[in-house]
Amino acid sequence: MFHRTVFPATREALAGEERIDSVDDYMGNGESILVVDDVEGQRKIACGMLEKLGYAVTSVSSGEMAVEYVKTHRTDLIVLDMIMDPGMDGLETYKQILQIKAGQKVIIASGFSESDRVKEAQRLGAGAYVRKPFLQKKIGIAVRKELEK
Numbered sequence: 001m002f003h004r005t006v007f008p009a010t011r012e013a014l015a016g017e018e019r020i021d022s023v024d025d026y027m028g029n030g031e032s033i034l035v036v037d038d039v040e041g042q043r044k045i046a047c048g049m050l051e052k053l054g055y056a057v058t059s060v061s062s063g064e065m066a067v068e069y070v071k072t073h074r075t076d077l078i079v080l081d082m083i084m085d086p087g088m089d090g091l092e093t094y095k096q097i098l099q100i101k102a103g104q105k106v107i108i109a110s111g112f113s114e115s116d117r118v119k120e121a122q123r124l125g126a127g128a129y130v131r132k133p134f135l136q137k138k139i140g141i142a143v144r145k146e147l148e149k
Contacts, residue, residue, distance in 0.1 A: 026140035028054035031076040031147055035059040036066040036093065037109070038084040042132060046079055046109070049136045050143065063093030070097050070104065077147055079139070080126070082110040082118055091117045094126060105149070107142045109134070 033055045035046045043059040050057045058073075060066050064087055066078065078097070082090035090108060097104050103125065108118050111132040118129050127146035130139050 023053070023137075023140070026053065026137070026144040028143070028147075030054060030056050032074060033057045033143065034066060034069060034073075034075045034078045036061075036063065036078060036084075036090070037081040038062060038087075039081075042081070042109075042134075045134055046139065049134060049139055050079075053136070053140050053143075055143070063088030063090065063096075066093050067096045067100065070100050075104070077105045077107065077143060079109055079130075079143070080106050080121075082108055082115070082121070083112060089117065091121050094121050094124060098124065105146050107139075107146050109139075 028050070033050050035043050035050070035057060037043045037046065037059070038061055040061070043061065047057045047059050058069070060069055063084055066080070069075070080090045080094060084090065088096070094106055106121070106126045108121055108126050108129045109132055110118065110129070114129050122129070127149070128142040130142045
C-alpha cells in the first residue's frame with residue numbers, strides 16, 4: 001500500500017530563492033558581452049541566447065584572444081569558460097584581464113563541477129558560476145545580476 005502526500009500549489013518563492021516571473025526581468029539593454037570559450041558550438045549557443053536577451057555579443061575562442069580584445073574594447077561583462085585547451089584556462093585569463101582592467105565584471109561558465117580554480121576566480125571578483133549546458137534563464141539571470149552590481 002502506497003501513501004501519497006499532496007502539497008498545496010503555491011506561487012510563493014521558497015525561502016532564500018528569488019522569484020523571476022518573466023524574461024523581462026533579465027533582458028539586456030544593449031550591454032556589451034564577451035563570450036570566451038574554446039568550443040565553437042558553446043560560443044554559438046551562448047551568443048545566440050544573449051543576443052535574444054538584448055545584449056551586444058562578441059565571442060573569442062581562447063583566453064589569449066580575450067586578453068587582447070579587452071586591451072582595445074570596452075566590455076560590460078565577460079562570460080568566461082574555465083577549462084580551455086590549449087592555452088590559458090579561465091582563471092589565468094581572468095588574472096591577466098584584471099591587470100588590464102581592474103574590476104572587469106565576469107561570470108564563470110563550465111561543463112564541469114565548481115572547482116578550486118572557480119572559487120579562486122570568485123575570490124578575485126568573478127561573479128556567478130553557470131553550469132553548461134546553458135539554459136537561457138540561468139545565464140540571463142546571472143548576467144543581469146552581475147551587471148547590476
